[in-house]
Amino acid sequence: MPTGLDVGSGMMRRPAAFLGVDPPARMERCGSSISEGAEVKGYNLQAQHPADSTAVIDDAQWSVYENVMDGLARAGIPFALGGAFGLAIYTGCHRNTKDLDLCILPADRAGAIDVATRVGLTDYFDQAPYERHWIYRATTRGVIVDIIWEMANRRAVIDSWWMSGPSVQLRGRSVKVVPPETMLWDKLYILQRDRCDWPDVLNLLYYQGEKLAWREVLDRLEDDIPLLTGALAVFRWLSPGVSSRFPEWLWSAVNMSACEASIEQEILPEHAARLDKRPWYGNEPATRARG
Numbered sequence: 001m002p003t004g005l006d007v008g009s010g011m012m013r014r015p016a017a018f019l020g021v022d023p024p025a026r027m028e029r030c031g032s033s034i035s036e037g038a039e040v041k042g043y044n045l046q047a048q049h050p051a052d053s054t055a056v057i058d059d060a061q062w063s064v065y066e067n068v069m070d071g072l073a074r075a076g077i078p079f080a081l082g083g084a085f086g087l088a089i090y091t092g093c094h095r096n097t098k099d100l101d102l103c104i105l106p107a108d109r110a111g112a113i114d115v116a117t118r119v120g121l122t123d124y125f126d127q128a129p130y131e132r133h134w135i136y137r138a139t140t141r142g143v144i145v146d147i148i149w150e151m152a153n154r155r156a157v158i159d160s161w162w163m164s165g166p167s168v169q170l171r172g173r174s175v176k177v178v179p180p181e182t183m184l185w186d187k188l189y190i191l192q193r194d195r196c197d198w199p200d201v202l203n204l205l206y207y208q209g210e211k212l213a214w215r216e217v218l219d220r221l222e223d224d225i226p227l228l229t230g231a232l233a234v235f236r237w238l239s240p241g242v243s244s245r246f247p248e249w250l251w252s253a254v255n256m257s258a259c260e261a262s263i264e265q266e267i268l269p270e271h272a273a274r275l276d277k278r279p280w281y282g283n284e285p286a287t288r289a290r291g
Contacts, residue, residue, distance in 0.1 A: 078105060086178050091204060121145060184204050229255060
């Protein structure tokens with residue numbers, strides 16, 4: 001995978017339908033509102049909670065996010081939400097991390113940084129240095145917008161696959177979200193001494209595993225498939241009933257035995273309790289039945 005980026009390669013602008021913020025004509029037709037619940041492109045958008053994923057965000061913070069998104073839309077720069085917002089849309093896990101992750105194509109890196117600067121944000125590097133090869137961290141008044149064009153481990157750059165997710169309604173605006181497959185792929189690598197995203201991986205498997213484009217995930221992982229094998233092994237130990245509904249061919253593809261069809265429990269409470277007595281999935285009790 002390339003480790004450098006040609007920000008001046010002059011990629012052609014996409015039509016409005018490909019931008020992160022949908023134009024008004026498409027907003028009227030969008031039925032994938034997280035506040036109402038929907039199944040879009042086969043995904044189960046999690047909207048079982050009365051408030052949507054922006055309810056934990058105050059108005060001042062949201063206005064910063066809106067200014068950046070509006071600026072990107074005006075500049076014709078495609079983007080898709082990731083991070084905590086994306087996770088909430090697919091799993092129902094709502095949390096305010098005080099930042100917004102916007103995935104963009106590498107060719108739009110310079111333009112996106114310019115947009116953030118023009119709407120009043122500055123480089124967070126002056127406050128807290130960070131690795132700049134994959135991300136630009138823009139900040140104002142304690143709010144951060146992360147503009148991302150590459151995976152942090154240099155495994156891959158953002159491409160059209162990351163931009164192919166559904167559009168959802170957030171505070172009255174239609175915004176594109178990265179597909180859960182890209183989120184799963186990315187989070188499998190976040191297994192560090194001081195941070196681990198595998199609980200997010202387990203939530204994605206619980207809510208989206210039956211409908212994921214698994215062949216694409218495997219193709220992208222290449223020789224890193226053992227990471228997925230490890231995550232699936234933990235997930236199957238925790239939620240055998242859900243695992244049994246995954247494609248049968250997947251288990252052999254990751255060098256695992258087939259599921260035991262006789263185990264129907266979606267969560268094994270005795271296993272879950274050995275790890276954490278708090279709810280494992282979404283914001284609901286671990287014993288709830290999925291819709």
